[in-house]
Amino acid sequence: MxxxxxxILGWLKTYNxxxxxxxxxxxxxxxxxxxxxxxxxxxxxxxxxxxxxxxxxxxxxxxxxxxxxxxxxxxxxxxxxxxxxxxxxxxxxxxxxxxxxxxxxxxxxxxxxxxxxxxxxxxxxxxxxxxxxxxxxxxxxxxxxxxxxxxxxxxxxxxxxxxxxxxxxxxxxxxxxxxxxxxxxxxxxxxxxxxxxxxxxxxxxxxxxxxxxxxxxxxxxxxxxxxxxxxxxxxxxxxxxxxxxxxxxxxxxxxxxxxxxxxxxxxxxxxxxxxxxxxxxxxxxxxxxxxxxxxxxxxxxxxxxxxxxxxxxxxxxxxxxxxxxxxxxxxxxxxxxxxxxxxxxxxxxxxxxxxxxxxxxxxxxxxxxxxxxxxxxxxxxxxxxxxxxxxxxxxxxxxxxxxxxxxxxxxxxxxxxxxxxxxxLLYLYRTSKPHSALVGKLPGSEHFRNIDRHAVETDPRILTLRVDESLYFANARFLEDRIEALIANNPSVEHLVLMCPAVNLIDASALESLEAINQRLSDSGVRFHLSEVKGPVMDALRHSSLLDELTGQVFLSQYDAWEALRREAASAAVTGTPEATPVPHREQSPAS
Amino acid sequence: MxxxxxxILGWLKTYNxxxxxxxxxxxxxxxxxxxxxxxxxxxxxxxxxxxxxxxxxxxxxxxxxxxxxxxxxxxxxxxxxxxxxxxxxxxxxxxxxxxxxxxxxxxxxxxxxxxxxxxxxxxxxxxxxxxxxxxxxxxxxxxxxxxxxxxxxxxxxxxxxxxxxxxxxxxxxxxxxxxxxxxxxxxxxxxxxxxxxxxxxxxxxxxxxxxxxxxxxxxxxxxxxxxxxxxxxxxxxxxxxxxxxxxxxxxxxxxxxxxxxxxxxxxxxxxxxxxxxxxxxxxxxxxxxxxxxxxxxxxxxxxxxxxxxxxxxxxxxxxxxxxxxxxxxxxxxxxxxxxxxxxxxxxxxxxxxxxxxxxxxxxxxxxxxxxxxxxxxxxxxxxxxxxxxxxxxxxxxxxxxxxxxxxxxxxxxxxxxxxxxxxxLLYLYRTSKPHSALVGKLPGSEHFRNIDRHAVETDPRILTLRVDESLYFANARFLEDRIEALIANNPSVEHLVLMCPAVNLIDASALESLEAINQRLSDSGVRFHLSEVKGPVMDALRHSSLLDELTGQVFLSQYDAWEALRREAASAAVTGTPEATPVPHREQSPAS
Structure with a gap:
């Protein structure tokens, strides 16, 4: 101490x-x-x-x-x-x-x-x-x-x-x-x-x-x-x-x-x-x-x-x-x-x-x-x-x-x-408009990539948005606007998945935005899911009510989300009930 | 326009x-x-x-x-x-x-x-x-x-x-x-x-x-x-x-x-x-x-x-x-x-x-x-x-x-x-001390996890540091300090890999810090590598001189880095030349 x-007490001992x-x-x-x-x-x-x-x-x-x-x-x-x-x-x-x-x-x-x-x-x-x-x-x-x-x-x-x-x-x-x-x-x-x-x-x-x-x-x-x-x-x-x-x-x-x-x-x-x-x-x-x-x-x-x-x-x-x-x-x-x-x-x-x-x-x-x-x-x-x-x-x-x-x-x-x-200001400006992309599945793989850059499989009933930035107050509104536009422009959508591998933090503002998005999507008849949420972020979300209110699920991987939602959408289309029965939340295992 | x-011109047309x-x-x-x-x-x-x-x-x-x-x-x-x-x-x-x-x-x-x-x-x-x-x-x-x-x-x-x-x-x-x-x-x-x-x-x-x-x-x-x-x-x-x-x-x-x-x-x-x-x-x-x-x-x-x-x-x-x-x-x-x-x-x-x-x-x-x-x-x-x-x-x-x-x-x-x-201020404070972890390979997989949370394989000659945050001016010095401490405490290290899957941005300050880290590691006889750098970040780095100066390589995946560096370290130990011949830079293909 x-x-x-x-x-000086450190180096003086060996002085010669x-x-x-x-x-x-x-x-x-x-x-x-x-x-x-x-x-x-x-x-x-x-x-x-x-x-x-x-x-x-x-x-x-x-x-x-x-x-x-x-x-x-x-x-x-x-x-x-x-x-x-x-x-x-x-x-x-x-x-x-x-x-x-x-x-x-x-x-x-x-x-x-x-x-x-x-x-x-x-x-x-x-x-x-x-x-x-x-x-x-x-x-x-x-x-x-x-x-x-x-x-x-x-x-x-x-x-x-x-x-x-x-x-x-x-x-x-x-x-x-x-x-x-x-x-x-x-x-x-x-x-x-x-x-x-x-x-x-x-x-x-x-x-x-x-x-x-x-x-x-x-x-x-x-x-x-x-x-x-x-x-x-x-x-x-x-x-x-x-x-x-x-x-x-x-x-x-x-x-x-x-x-x-x-x-x-x-x-x-x-x-x-x-x-x-x-x-x-x-x-x-x-x-x-x-x-x-x-x-x-x-x-x-x-x-x-x-x-x-x-x-x-x-x-x-x-x-x-x-x-x-x-x-x-x-x-x-x-x-x-x-x-x-x-x-x-x-x-x-x-x-x-x-x-x-x-x-x-x-x-x-x-x-x-x-x-x-x-x-x-x-x-x-x-x-x-x-x-x-x-x-x-x-x-x-x-x-x-x-x-x-x-x-x-x-x-x-x-x-x-x-x-x-x-x-x-410039840093906030940069992060307030984060890079984000709609993604689809690369055929024959479990990988999901930008639909604008790759020939990928998509489903008109399922939209997956990947955001490459932590979600915090400077970009919370951006996310609300982005999703609002997506839903308005894609009337056939039933499921929206937010893919979070690059989200290192969700602050209280972004949490409220996610809750608002969940509520608005629910009003529009769209279920809201998360995928690939990091361990520390998931730990924090457990202290909020988002996971209880979420109309959809939290998926460990985007591939799990794709498979499960495709099956669900297909069976809903067959039976004619667009809203499937609520599935209990499945949470990601805590990853470091 | x-x-x-x-x-009003939009909704007035359908007014009845x-x-x-x-x-x-x-x-x-x-x-x-x-x-x-x-x-x-x-x-x-x-x-x-x-x-x-x-x-x-x-x-x-x-x-x-x-x-x-x-x-x-x-x-x-x-x-x-x-x-x-x-x-x-x-x-x-x-x-x-x-x-x-x-x-x-x-x-x-x-x-x-x-x-x-x-x-x-x-x-x-x-x-x-x-x-x-x-x-x-x-x-x-x-x-x-x-x-x-x-x-x-x-x-x-x-x-x-x-x-x-x-x-x-x-x-x-x-x-x-x-x-x-x-x-x-x-x-x-x-x-x-x-x-x-x-x-x-x-x-x-x-x-x-x-x-x-x-x-x-x-x-x-x-x-x-x-x-x-x-x-x-x-x-x-x-x-x-x-x-x-x-x-x-x-x-x-x-x-x-x-x-x-x-x-x-x-x-x-x-x-x-x-x-x-x-x-x-x-x-x-x-x-x-x-x-x-x-x-x-x-x-x-x-x-x-x-x-x-x-x-x-x-x-x-x-x-x-x-x-x-x-x-x-x-x-x-x-x-x-x-x-x-x-x-x-x-x-x-x-x-x-x-x-x-x-x-x-x-x-x-x-x-x-x-x-x-x-x-x-x-x-x-x-x-x-x-x-x-x-x-x-x-x-x-x-x-x-x-x-x-x-x-x-x-x-x-x-x-x-x-x-x-x-x-x-609080946001900057949070991001100025980002979550970071030394990672090792989960046995029998290609996954790398926190060495403090999981029983993973490590190599005393190779350190891999994963930082869960964009690198910018508020945390550039943190990274320098963290790596300085790692090298001072691990004298047998020959390779340091910075694993970047959660790095959405590297600004000019962080770029200079990486250049300084590269230089200091080189002075200490340690080679500096990057892995899992995102497409947009890699695009930006190509406009800098970091990739030319880097003493190590840029690996597409952490698993590639681990395999290559283990082989290299092993052969260096056998032939008795601790510094292997420089390997040409291998860059990640642009991912979205």
Whole structure:
């Protein structure tokens, strides 16, 4: 029990010198990668650079204690940072102090929500975010983030909540662009793209092992930071208008609770919920992918607690919302991390940087950080997913396109809420018109198939309708309409059989519809039968009065139904009594 | 085409003297029944009594032109009148003139929405209202309506938006009760209950035919009106505090458009949508039940147009929202109505009453109308449905109880919106944890059953998982978690087969989950197979890359999968190569 809530008790028992070495190497590499990312994502969230470092210390320790993934690397990530900027930016706060306090409170609320969902085992709430919606949302976020960073490359002031606003604001200010800033920024972008695509093959050709070459290439952003900082400081470029990070307070963050302001919490609640869900979904899919590679397991509900405590830890140490990051987790995994201790060691690395090296980043140009962000987020943009989804399912594509467009045009929160709502509506729409077919017997077999697709035997006195969907409120009326039409168009019918092999559920609405259908068919002189009802569905029906009221029978198989009703209809035709004597209900044996 | 939008063109062709006689008799009986109802429901909606008459003339003509039910009787009904009172009451309008104007506008907006839904063939929106939610909503509405009428029985002023408020307000004013009013009201209630339960058997015993006795009993409210009006007028009870309907303008209503006030329309929009949906659902289920008794059909999308034009007609003639009424449609049917012309004749009847008889209702006590309402709505209260639903499905019961409690405590709009939201969430929750089972082969057969329920053959190298639900975004993660756990707990597994006979849909989210599962299984050295995939699902999968990437095969039947994989695993064990050479994909033939 204790181990379930504190997974560290599981892996700590087998910790040894080998694991320690692996974890230390991975931690060193992730630290180098995390420095520019944490600074850059703080900038993206509209916060001072050091807040990014604060969000990369205690959260990693908390996750190491409570998380279930061996290799997930948590910290500030691009999409959550953008959502933080949108959430806090909406509040129109008086100054940057209030802005920071709100971001810190957002991490706290988000942490509480995640822990609450974990304790209540509500991880399934994240199911509401369908893959197409998440994918479109991330693509749109990537585009907005990249656009929002262009101002730093140009060295101008321009903002906006959506893509159009951002681009228009940039267009208005483009003549104020600062040339040295642009040179640094464009240079960094080109260098980082080159590192990403060309450096690794070059290093491999120079004789390095591919994995080492790959990891070295990840240090590109740090190199860009170092070079541009040196150039800026050396050439005194700040006097020519190059904006830099500026003086950063040295030392570790103080601990404390975020402002407990009821109105602020209320205003941030929905944003915190969205950030929690998006962060959780992203994090869990990375963690699951990496765990599977080593036949390990993660526990989604405990992951909620791990990510929740990471956010609480971030908040009490003056940081902003965090979650598991895709690229840095992959690096952590590739670098050989074996346990969450690697995350704790990374935390020590970032803490040392915060204590000792912050004076070095005073002259770090914001343009370099913007370049880091742009290169990182453009890999999130995936228009191919739109194309793949279009060819697979129009309905999913619709939800995807709506999420993409609304996120770009109306902003992140409207985009994701509309996407979730639309995907629910479309699912209900799909299931409200289920596939159904009149079936007949394939000659010489006991199989029943669609009369429109196969040459099958039928009987004008017996109609068999197969519905390929669970029966529930969204399609209960469909069934009533379908059967009403069938009976009106087939005046010679005496028996209607509903064939249920694909019916996994009959809810109370559908039950009432079936009772109404039974009653209406009885009024029309037609008997109503069921066939191939599944075990669990039959178990539920036994708690209703449908089986008592049913004018017909429940048949184990459709073939049984066909044989029995054919005999009955034939004998009724001979004796001239169209209504045969009621047959006692025969129920299907409980099948699993 | 024209006949689809004007169903009157269909039945008018065969209209003859017999049909005319039947329709005239039915119209006479429904007119007598409709007079007290229309006055009473106007009172319930907080409107002058004559507005109820106006809402019972043109709407009936419009429905006769555009409706598809032969016997539905439209007009003011209890639940919609309550919803009208709630919607217009929320606006805190300055005077009763503005209140009336808002009610008239509400009918217009509701009519436009219904027609729009009909033209766009969106009748399925009504599917969102599940039977348990509607049933609980109507029970709660019945209780609120009955409670809200008690003030008229007592002759005091007391109001409130929910049951508690109403009862508290009554409690505070009970010492102001007016004795003559109470005597009239209580007398009417007792008389009407007696008529409802005892009069018919008495008449039958006196020699009348049961159907005639039944129809005569329906005239009870008119008799109560006549007697109490005579007593009140004769004994001058108005001077003793008995409140009466008062002077009613004589003559037909003038025609005109409702106020085209954008702000008002916006405020009424959600209420109009809810009223439209509730009214439509109620009306369609009555119409469908009655149509089935004569093997007739109604067309739900054309019904939307019929009810929509009835509401527009009500609005332009100064009336409030209307829909098909349950009890009066049954009376219309039982009285022998054969075509919608019966409705048009009823309209003529009510028009004559409005022209000639309104002076007679000046001294009609409001207490008598309240008694009519109370006796009518208590038949809507159905606590038995709660019990039946409890024993059938806990999930549906939860939605039902929440709707009931929230409607009583928070009012009609909150109640129904919460009920709809909750029933959606509960459905997603149910399907997000679908029934699934590991299956094995029943010895000596080709059937595969749950290994926990049956003594079946299994193979430690082959796991077969059957999922009894469509795979979509709400349960995609469930599947990933389930398979992750299976593989982690069964280290000797080499093949995983997903058995899909109950999978009616695989959406884009589930497709990505299957791709991820395939990839993760491949990383763990396990091959992933599908079996018994349905034709339409297979058709869709062919538009994806899953079939190309799949490490295993798609088998037509689970038995094929078992035989092939057993052979393969056995030969791999002999030759010592655990990974057999890839087998070309074999796909299922398209089944309907």
């Amino acid at each position: 204790l181990q379930r809530y504190l997974p 010198r080998d694991t320690l070495t692996s974890d230390l190497v991975a931690a060193l590499i992730v630290t180098v990668m995390l420095i520019p990312q944490s600074l850059a994502y703080a900038l993206l969230a509209g916060l001072p650079a050091e807040v990014g470092l604060y969000a990369s210390i205690l959260p990693l320790v908390a996750y190491a204690l409570f998380g279930t993934s061996r290799t997930l690397a948590v910290g500030p990530v691009a999409v959550v940072s953008l959502m933080t900027a949108a959430a806090v930016g909406n509040l129109s706060l008086p100054d940057s102090e209030a802005y920071l306090a709100a971001a810190v409170a957002l991490a706290f609320i988000s942490g509480l929500l995640l822990i609450a969902m974990g304790v209540l085992r509500l991880g399934l709430i994240a199911n509401f975010l369908s893959h197409p919606v998440i994918s479109a949302f991330i693509t749109a976020s990537g585009l907005i983030i990249a656009a929002s960073q262009l101002k730093h490359l140009l060295g101008v002031d321009a903002g906006g909540d959506n893509l159009l606003q951002i681009l228009l604001a940039l267009g208005n200010r483009i003549d104020e662009a600062n040339l040295p800033t642009l040179l640094i920024g464009a240079g960094a972008v080109i260098f980082l793209f080159w590192v990403r695509s060309r450096l690794k093959p070059l290093l491999v050709r120079a004789g390095l092992r591919p994995r080492l070459a790959d990891l070295l290439a990840k240090a590109g952003p740090v190199l860009a930071m170092a070079v541009t900082t040196l150039v800026t400081a050396g050439a005194g470029l700040t006097e020519q208008g190059v904006r830099v990070v500026g003086e950063v307070p040295q030392g570790l963050p103080g601990l404390g609770l975020p402002p407990l302001d009821a109105e602020l919490w209320q205003q941030l609640f929905v944003s915190a919920l969205l950030i929690s869900l998006v962060g959780f979904v992203e994090s869990v899919s990375v963690a699951q992918t990496l765990a599977a590679k080593r036949r390990q397991r993660i526990c989604p509900n405990q992951e909620l607690i791990g990510l929740g405590s990471a956010n609480i830890a971030s908040s009490v140490s003056g940081g902003f919302p965090v979650t598991g990051g895709f690229s840095r987790s992959v690096v952590n995994f590739d670098a050989g991390a074996e346990t969450p201790a690697a995350g704790a060691f990374t935390a020590v690395g970032i803490a040392l940087v915060t204590l000792l090296l912050t004076p070095l980043i005073e002259f770090l140009p914001k343009a370099t950080l913007a370049a880091t962000i742009i290169v990182a987020v453009l890999s999130l943009v995936d228009f191919g997913a739109l194309k793949r989804t279009w060819s697979y399912s129009r309905s999913d594509f619709t939800a995807m396109l709506a999420t993409l467009v609304l996120t770009l045009v109306e902003g992140v929160e409207v985009g994701i809420i509309a996407g979730v709502g639309l995907s629910l | 024209l006949q689809r939008y004007l169903p 003297r017999d049909t005319l006689t039947s329709d005239l008799v039915a119209a006479l009986i429904v007119t007598v029944m409709l007079i007290p109802q229309s006055l009473a429901y106007a009172l319930l909606a907080g409107l002058p009594a004559e507005v109820g008459l106006y809402a019972s003339i043109l709407p009936l003509v419009a429905y006769a032109l555009f409706g598809t039910s032969r016997t539905l009787a439209v007009g003011p009904v209890a639940v919609v009148s309550l919803m009208t009172a709630a919607a217009v009451g929320n606006l805190s309008l300055p005077d009763s003139e503005a209140y009336l104007a808002a009610a008239v506008a509400l009918a217009f907006i509701s009519g436009l929405l219904l027609i729009a839904m009909g033209v766009l063939r969106l009748g399925l929106i009504a599917n969102f209202l599940s039977h348990p939610v509607i049933s609980a909503f109507i029970t709660a509405s019945g209780l609120i309506i009955a409670a809200s009428q008690l003030k008229h029985l007592l002759g005091v002023d007391a109001g409130g938006d929910n049951l508690l408020q109403i009862l508290l307000a009554l409690g505070n004013r009970i010492d102001e009760a007016n004795l003559p009013t109470l005597l009239i009201g209580a007398g009417a209630v007792i008389f009407l209950f007696w008529v409802r339960s005892r009069l018919k058997p008495l008449l039958v015993r006196a020699g009348l035919r049961p159907r005639l006795a039944d129809l005569l009993a329906k005239a009870g409210p008119v008799l109560a009106m006549a007697v109490t009006t005579l007593v009140t007028a004769g004994a001058g009870l108005t001077e003793q505090g008995v409140r009466v309907v008062g002077e009613v303008p004589q003559g037909l209503p003038g025609l005109g458009l409702p106020p085209l006030d954008a702000e008002l329309w916006q405020q009424l929009f959600v209420s109009a949508l809810l009223i439209s949906l509730v009214g439509f659902v109620e009306s369609v289920s009555v119409a469908q039940t009655l149509a089935a008794k004569r093997r007739q059909r109604i067309c739900p999308n054309q019904e939307l147009i019929g009810l929509g034009s009835a509401n527009i007609a009500s609005s332009v003639s100064g009336g409030f929202p209307v829909t098909g009424g349950f009890s009066r449609s049954v009376v219309n049917f039982d009285a022998g109505a054969e075509t919608p012309a019966a409705g048009a004749f009823t309209a003529v009847g009510i028009a004559l009453v409005t022209l000639l008889l309104t002076p007679l209702i000046e001294f009609l006590p409001k207490a008598t109308l309240a008694a009519t309402i109370i006796v009518a709505v208590l038949s809507l209260v159905d606590f038995g449905a709660l019990k039946r639903t409890w024993s059938y499905s806990r999930s549906d019961f939860t939605a039902m109880l929440a709707t009931l409690v929230l409607t009583l405590v928070e009012g009609v709009e909150v109640g129904i919106i919460a009920g709809v939201g909750l029933s959606l």
